[in-house]
Amino acid sequence: MATTNKPTVLSTLPKELPLDFLRTITDQFSENRVLGTGAFGTVYEGTMPDGQTIAVKKLADNSPIARDKVFNNEVQNIMALHHENIVKLVGFCHEGQKKVVLNNGRYIVADIVESLLCYEYLSQGSLKKNLFDVPHRLPWDTRFKIIKGICQGLAFVHRINIVHMDLKPENILLDDEMVPKIADFGLSRLFGQEQTRMNTQNVVGSYGYIAPEYLYKGEISNKSDIYSLGLLILETTTMQKNCPGNEPSAVQFIKNVRENWTQQYILSQCPHLDADRLQQVKTCIEIGLECVEIDRQKRPSIEKILDRLNGLCSSTG
Missing domain, CATH: 3.30.200.20 (Phosphorylase Kinase; domain 1)
Incomplete structure (x- = not known):
């Protein structure tokens, strides 16, 4: 039977x-x-x-x-x-x-x-653990897939007018297939239909990932998430940690990436990658740096970011 x-x-x-x-x-x-x-x-x-x-x-x-x-x-x-x-x-x-x-x-x-x-339950744990706390290095194809997946999740969140407010590697969890999932909506804000930003006196979040306009003026918008996303993209691409120490901002980390991750340096760091993959790395650095612009108006929308990522040749077979 x-x-x-x-x-x-x-x-x-x-x-x-x-x-x-x-x-x-x-x-x-x-x-x-x-x-x-x-x-x-x-x-x-x-x-x-x-x-x-x-x-x-x-x-x-x-x-x-x-x-x-x-x-x-x-x-x-x-x-x-x-x-x-x-x-x-x-x-x-x-x-x-x-x-x-x-x-x-x-x-x-x-x-x-x-x-x-x-x-x-997500068996592979957090992105932070997989980037910085395990002996083996995540291959570029996996990291690129993770970056695209995070952006797809955030696009969905922003479409229904929720701002996450606490994007960081600890709050990205990975399943058996290394598919990323955004977690921890404890600080999230749901905006009204016509609302695009709000103000608060009570600034809470994770040092090193808080957008400057929120940190210093209490202003919240979906561009607050884009700033944090930029740092996530930079960390995942470079596999270097954003360590603000006692500083609330990521100024030093951003400065290091901007100065060091030139085309020549990318070639020296990724000698095994083909031309398509090298372009992916370069574009992810560019997107990450655009996302962390001090002026939030200069940060790209999540839709523009996804368009650029989807326009890159996918080298994963």
């Missing part, structure tokens, strides 16, 4: 998951299950009853912006997104529990709300 394809537990999951279930699949949020830790919380590996793996992010109490806001941003903004280059949200949990806590020297029973987000 022919067997029908049974749906996996993952495909039948309700969007809202019980806290006890998430505790169980992460071995009570065991340290052995930690995949990574960031400003907004800790990500754990969860094993579903059918053996499938998901990533469970437990939001921190002391994140740079209120935990409820991060939770709402992620759930509302990311649930609208279904695209090959955007990480898929498979479930969430926002559950209150009574806990005994110490308050002003007295033990009291308080309602503590836990906020968790569950994503598809």
Whole structure:
């Protein structure tokens, strides 16, 4: 008798998951299950009853912006997104529990709300890890595919009027086929239909990736993402790290790329590449440097960037 394809537990999951279930699949949020830790919380590996793996992010109490806001941003903004280059949200949990806590020297029973987000598990980890923390060097064809994939994902995000606000190598995750997926929408902003920019007093983000007009004036627009994208493209192309140290900007990194990555230098760094691939490297450097222009009006739109990338000969067979 022919067997029908049974749906996996993952495909039948309700969007809202019980806290006890998430505790169980992460071995009570065991340290052995930690995949990574960031400003907004800790990500754990969860094993579903059918053996499938998901990533469970437990939001921190002391994140740079209120935990409820991060939770709402992620759930509302990311649930609208279904695209090959955007990480898929498979479930969430926002559950209150009574806990005994110490308050002003007295033990009291308080309602503590836990906020968790569950994503598809991406086996190859972050772009940061693959660029800078592994012994083997990512081949150019793979890096070019990653750059194009990130741009396709961002084009989709911008089309539905969301600004990500935290693009960086840690927030690009890679699947088995090294397909990049934009993750972590905790800082993202959803713009109104006619709105193209907004202002804020509360500047939060990652040093070295924050657009200058946001950093110094609190101005947000989709060109804020283009600035961060430029740095991502430059890092992926050069395999050199944007290390701002205590500086909030990437001025030094950009200056080094602008001065050093000449046509002659590209040839010396990539002697094994053919003419088409060398042109890809050169164009990616040019695009990256245009994206990090101080004047945001001079930065290209994501559509223009994709047109240029798609116009390059694809040497991947």
